[in-house]
Amino acid sequence: MTLKEGKEKFIQSWGALGSSWGINRTMAQIHALLLISPEALSAEEIMEELQISRGNANMNIRALIDWGLVYKELKPGERKEFFVAEKDMWEVVKNIIIQRKKRELEPMLRVLDEISSVNPESEEAEEFIEVIREIKLFSNKADSTLDTLVKSDSNWFVGTFMKMIK
Amino acid sequence: MTLKEGKEKFIQSWGALGSSWGINRTMAQIHALLLISPEALSAEEIMEELQISRGNANMNIRALIDWGLVYKELKPGERKEFFVAEKDMWEVVKNIIIQRKKRELEPMLRVLDEISSVNPESEEAEEFIEVIREIKLFSNKADSTLDTLVKSDSNWFVGTFMKMIK
DNA sequence: GCGAAGTTTCAAAAAGTACTGAATCGACAA
DNA sequence: TTGTCGATTCAGTACTTTTTGAAACTTCGC
Incomplete structure (x- = not known):
């Protein structure tokens, strides 16, 4: 070629x-x-x-x-x-994560909070609240994981994940 | 609400x-x-x-x-x-990762391999090959990390990442 | 202040993507 | 075999996103 x-x-x-x-x-x-x-x-x-x-x-x-x-x-x-x-791929991915988190995950977390205020006046409403609660839990976890990921440096990434793979 | x-x-x-x-x-x-x-x-x-x-x-x-x-x-x-x-958020995310890896990352890895065969007949070509080599290295790392992630179960995810965050 | 070189903006056009609804297909019961 | 109910397909249409290109703007030297 x-x-x-x-x-x-x-x-x-x-x-x-x-x-x-x-x-x-x-x-x-x-x-x-x-x-x-x-x-x-x-x-x-x-x-x-x-x-x-x-x-x-x-x-x-x-x-x-x-x-x-x-x-x-x-x-x-x-x-x-x-x-x-920017030629450092880790920086590239990090910046993309930061931007997308801000644009997508964070608004979703806000919406989930709002939605939690549905009043549990019925069986159905309670089930709904429970589903939302679980999604919120997961999203918060993802949110903090990404924060940690972004704060860490390239070597950390390579090191930790290489260990995981073994 | x-x-x-x-x-x-x-x-x-x-x-x-x-x-x-x-x-x-x-x-x-x-x-x-x-x-x-x-x-x-x-x-x-x-x-x-x-x-x-x-x-x-x-x-x-x-x-x-x-x-x-x-x-x-x-x-x-x-x-x-x-x-x-599917109501288990971890399963949802896992499936999305699997699909997108297949559709996006894997084709990119193939392209990077092909491109590596550029013949290094000039200074410029050598530099190009080096940039591609680095991207390939990073992508392979990402690929295997995702594989590991996908093979692991929800508890593992929660556990490992919770530790990371602390 | 004026002109040259460069950058930014934005309305209109083009390209790309998703949606509709009617025709078609397939499975089953009578 | 035929009729019915539902699933599937797809050509045309609607909608969204991206791109263009020309005008407006900015900065600077003279």
Whole structure:
């Protein structure tokens, strides 16, 4: 396989993976492109490589910066902005966990709390409350597990899980 | 809050959560409805409750069964099929992990393997191969961690992670 | 203040995804 | 074999999300 083919294949696949990870195709492709680019790239270069419009490039670069997956890099003397990807996979996954937890798990916990206030005026209501209570228990556990995971560093992750596997 | 409001709120929120989990809104809503339903429900009843068409209900119920989140229940003497949700949250999450691993992580591992065969004929190609190698390492680790997680039972999960948190 | 180089915004268009409802299929009882 | 009840399929439609591209904005040097 040639370098060019390899790069293209990687960008395509990373894009596809991203779309099932709350990161849209283009966003993931930009991330992939930056991951395998030894140099920081400008918006122009990204547009060129991926054949996308200026607006699209801009929006998705901003989003990647928001998620903490890409950094802005200013070169002295240059007015243009350049971008580099976070290359440590553990950091990448960690940032995704942080964002998705905030966007998905935390709102769900709030809703579960609200729902718990249904008054148990009937058999059915009591059963409902019980189901919700169990879901809440599980979600809280997941929430704190993720917190711990995120606070820990890469080596810890490798170490603990390698032990688990054995 | 009344029981009715609580149920509606839960179905809505579970639906929203699902859509960012590779499970579409309706699929997740059906799952939510079944989760909080003390009795098995028929397709008709699901259509009625969620105001969706027969085709939509059918498709999404099949998908839920595929994912292992819902079971078919045949009542003796009844020709109709009834459905119940998997109510153990650990089983639910486990099944989602299994499915998504199969659909997302495993194809990515295959692509990474293919890509590794780029021939290192230049400085740039060597750097590319190195980046891919690191991603592969991380992905393999994630893959086996998930395998272990999935093989373990609920108590193990609770136990291990509770220890981690302290 | 003005123009050049670059960035951001956003309404409209395109692409992608999910839903409907009617036709079809299949199993069973009569 | 036929009629009935329910499950399944799928082409067309509706809805959602993403992308475009042009205009507006910002920053800076002159």
